Amino acid sequence: MADVLLEVKGLKKSFGGVAALSDGRFRLEAGSIHALCGGNGAGKSTLLTIVMGIQSRDGGVILRDGREVSFSSPGEALANGISIIEQELSPVPAMTVAENIFLGREPLRSFGRIDFATMNAHAQELLDKLGFDIPPTTRMMDLSVAKIQLVEIAKALSYDAQIIIMDEPTSALGESEVEQLFEAIRRLKAQGKGVVYVSHRLTEIFDIADAYTVFRDGAFVQDGRIADVTKDDLIHLIVGRPLAEKFVKENHPSDEVTLAVSGIDSRNGVRDVSFEVHAGEILALYGLMGSGRTEIFERIFGMTRHTKGTIHLGGKLIAPRSPAEAIHYGISFVTEDRKESGLVLQASVRNNLCMASLVELSSLLGMTPGAEKSSATRMIDLFSVKTPSDRLEVSGLSGGNQQKVVLGKWFMTEPKILLLDEPTRGVDVGAKKEIYGVMSAFAAKGGTVIMISSENEEVLGMADRVIVMKDGRVAGELGRKEMSAGKLVSLAA
Numbered sequence: 001m002a003d004v005l006l007e008v009k010g011l012k013k014s015f016g017g018v019a020a021l022s023d024g025r026f027r028l029e030a031g032s033i034h035a036l037c038g039g040n041g042a043g044k045s046t047l048l049t050i051v052m053g054i055q056s057r058d059g060g061v062i063l064r065d066g067r068e069v070s071f072s073s074p075g076e077a078l079a080n081g082i083s084i085i086e087q088e089l090s091p092v093p094a095m096t097v098a099e100n101i102f103l104g105r106e107p108l109r110s111f112g113r114i115d116f117a118t119m120n121a122h123a124q125e126l127l128d129k130l131g132f133d134i135p136p137t138t139r140m141m142d143l144s145v146a147k148i149q150l151v152e153i154a155k156a157l158s159y160d161a162q163i164i165i166m167d168e169p170t171s172a173l174g175e176s177e178v179e180q181l182f183e184a185i186r187r188l189k190a191q192g193k194g195v196v197y198v199s200h201r202l203t204e205i206f207d208i209a210d211a212y213t214v215f216r217d218g219a220f221v222q223d224g225r226i227a228d229v230t231k232d233d234l235i236h237l238i239v240g241r242p243l244a245e246k247f248v249k250e251n252h253p254s255d256e257v258t259l260a261v262s263g264i265d266s267r268n269g270v271r272d273v274s275f276e277v278h279a280g281e282i283l284a285l286y287g288l289m290g291s292g293r294t295e296i297f298e299r300i301f302g303m304t305r306h307t308k309g310t311i312h313l314g315g316k317l318i319a320p321r322s323p324a325e326a327i328h329y330g331i332s333f334v335t336e337d338r339k340e341s342g343l344v345l346q347a348s349v350r351n352n353l354c355m356a357s358l359v360e361l362s363s364l365l366g367m368t369p370g371a372e373k374s375s376a377t378r379m380i381d382l383f384s385v386k387t388p389s390d391r392l393e394v395s396g397l398s399g400g401n402q403q404k405v406v407l408g409k410w411f412m413t414e415p416k417i418l419l420l421d422e423p424t425r426g427v428d429v430g431a432k433k434e435i436y437g438v439m440s441a442f443a444a445k446g447g448t449v450i451m452i453s454s455e456n457e458e459v460l461g462m463a464d465r466v467i468v469m470k471d472g473r474v475a476g477e478l479g480r481k482e483m484s485a486g487k488l489v490s491l492a493a
Contacts, residue, residue: 003030004066005163005194006051006082011060013046018388020046024060025220026213028163028194033185035205035226036198038215039238039428040400041386044198047215048165052077052084081162085153085169093141098123100140101155126154131180144290145337146172153181157188164188165196170204171426172336174288174454175489182208200428202231203457216240239430246433247461251443253281257315258448259300259417264309266295269472273309277417282439282449284459287469287492293452294336295472297419301333302326313417327356330416334406334423336452342406343394350376350390352405357412379408384434400431407438418442420451424458436462456485468492 004027011024021043028034038044049055051062053071062069064080071077074084091100098120099106107115107122123136132150140148149172156164166185170178185195185208197209205212206226213223214237221237229237256279264273270292277283285293298304300311302320311318313329320326323333335341343352353376354361361371376390383404387397394405403426410418420439424432439462443449453459459466460483468476468491476491 004028005030005064006196007063007066008047008051009061009063011047011050011062012058013050013055014058019218021050021218023219024050024215025223026196027223028196029211030162030194031189031192032210033189033195033197033208035209035212036196036215037205037212037234037238038221039430040398041217042215042238042428043218044215045167046218048084048167048196048198052082052165078159078161082165083156083159083161083163084165084167085156086167091140091148091151094139096120096137096139097127097134097143097151098136100151101126101136101158103155123154126158130154130157130184144294145340146174146177146290149173150177150181153184157184161193163194163196165198167198168200168426169197170199170201172422175456176288176493178204200426200432201455202234202429205234206231214238235429238428246429246436248433248437248440249462250440251280251282251464253443253464254279254446256280258313259450260312261296261300262310262312264296264299264311265307266292266299266304266472267307270295270299271472273469273472273474275467275474275477277448277450279446279448280443281464282443282451282462284463284466285450285452285469286454286459286466286488287475291469291492292472293469294421296469297333297421297450297452300326300417301331301419327413327415330414331419332356332410332413332415332417333419334410334421336421336425338399338402338406338425342409343402345395346393348391349380349385349387349394349397349405352394353379353390353408353412356409375412379405379412382411383408383438400427403427403435404431407435411438411442416448418447418449420449422452422454424453424455456488459483459488460485 006028008024008026011021013021024043024047036044050057053073053076069080101123102119107118109115120136127134127136132154134147134150153169169181188195199205209226211225214221216238257276258279260276262274265271273296285296287293302322302325318329320329339345350372354372361368361375380390385401385404387401394402424435439449464480466478466483467474468488470492478487
């Protein structure tokens, strides 16, 4: 029987009298990759933060190599061979990649001076070993979200821990970067280490994991071997009911061109990109990390300096010089990083929902409380946001509900064009279906959706047409009947 590296029994945790975890149970064996599954708010992150010493527990036992432990800080957990790659990225932006990886563990020269040459060399060796093409001297603020994610992964693996917890490690990665990560995970398994893998992407779980544990509503539901469960069975365990086809397609594209982009460039590498999108259509932009997808959205939304090319909305030439101008034209942009650019975490659910509609919800005397509350309530109901109050800080919501708040904020502006950058990143299967339903209903009423997604399955399930990007240019275009995973990857690579 394999050695048990980590075992959790009857873990409990409440916040303000509300149970976030009522029966946390988990068992990790050496040389295994164990998927921790559950919807947003199921208790997974609470369990992991308790194991890492980030939060205290109200009850239960944690065993490390059969010995009962209780960590009061992540440093203590690291000292006991447990490292974590957290879902929410926490880099030091002004520092370099190498400085972030070895923060607090810098190699020193005489008189306590940091040996930067040695540190950069060690970082380069680690990045090369993982297959991550990132210069160690680059500042974190100059990296994309996907590359920041890779640096965070490298940092966690640099500790040479026996147990590695990965909380949504691929949420910002494209197909090729995911495969690089999986190769690194399999090497860890071969070395006898244990990996706790948390992901809402069930395809990944069946690809990489050996075992699974399901949590629902803060409690253990079931565990077992991946080989003994089907994808449909796992979805049923996660959501508590059979989930019908998750992709919701009710829209039908019309012949009316709503947005026409012609020959646009961007200082961030986009070159001579042209496409049209129609009323009632869901268009996908697909490509590998760095292919220029997000940069196109930033240009349309007035976030980057106007260079070459034109943008026509409803047949009229527009040139948004700021997001405020883009919003005035009826364009909304759900960014890929909800924590960094989509939400104000210390503000309430209501304030976040109303943030893009301040002019419409205010008078000469300031905000109109009645209109603000009713508008927020309407969005909470539309998106089924699970919150005890619209006055709750949005940081207190699960990741899936935070994403719904971001979507609600932009729907409140009544947009004509909806730009969605990785709209279901870090969202469970049930919430994904709800978001797909909202997208489809918006398009069915004549709205236009342009969606960036790194998930082949999502593109194939939701898009009416796909523009494939490569190296900042359009590599190809596929209609719904022409689409296949093979064609997407072939064009993007």
